[in-house]
Amino acid sequence: MIRRHPLAEQAAEELLRRIGSGEWQLGQKLPGETNLAAQLGVGRSTIREAVRELAGRRVLESRQGSGVFVIAYQAAEDWDQVLRKADITEVLEGRLAIETEAARLAATRRTPADLRTFRYTLADRKKASEKSPDDWYVEADLAFHRAVITAAHNALLTELFDTFVPRIRRAMLDMLKLDHVHRHRHDQAAHEAIADAIRDREPELAAARAREHLSAVRSIVS
Structure with missing residues (x-):
């Protein structure tokens, strides 16, 4: 469960941890917002913000009409x-x-x-x-x-x-x-x-x- 503030950052770090552990493989589609929100104990808007953050760090990629996919196991360096x-x-x-x-x-x-x-x-x-x-x-x-x-x-x-x-x-x-x-x-x-x-x-x-x-x-x- 994600309890500490800010929720979106915490959610992003938890998703990143799970990606790094191999729970989702490269190219694999993540579960939907509702599913992830239930797993992490946060709202769907928090999941959307967390996904945007990880997309900006080139870990996830949102594909319109298809979903969110894993494109890297670790965040790219700034x-x-x-x-x-x-x-x-x-x-x-x-x-x-x-x-x-x-x-x-x-x-x-x-x-x-x-x-x-x-x-x-x-x-x-x-x-x-x-x-x-x-x-x-x-x-x-x-x-x-x-x-x-x-x-x-x-x-x-x-x-x-x-x-x-x-x-x-x-x-x-x-x-x-x-x-x-x-x-x-x-x-x-x-x-x-x-x-x-x-x-x-x-x-x-x-x-x-x-x-x-x-x-x-x-x-x-x-």
């Missing part, structure tokens, strides 16, 4: 938790996947406004790389990389990169502490090469240069 746990190498590998494709797309979709943004952000990055504190330099570097993402004109890639930025920022600051010879600050040419390939509408070259640059960055910490 994206912010995943990012917090990622180490520097994982962050750089994630950037490789996102930014390589973004550079490829940008080379076919960039606009005159995008090219102007490249010029501004590259100039700011060059200036910051010479003598600015690490945090200022990181912001200037990220501004250029975001300009590449934006030039791809893919809202999903932009949103994904923006959610990634806080973890990228921390990873870069940590990486700069390991980069005693300041290789990252001295790679302005690599960034200009990416921008040049995008400007010249050469998607494969743009992707290759983005991959080469980020692989070089990864080598600093490997």
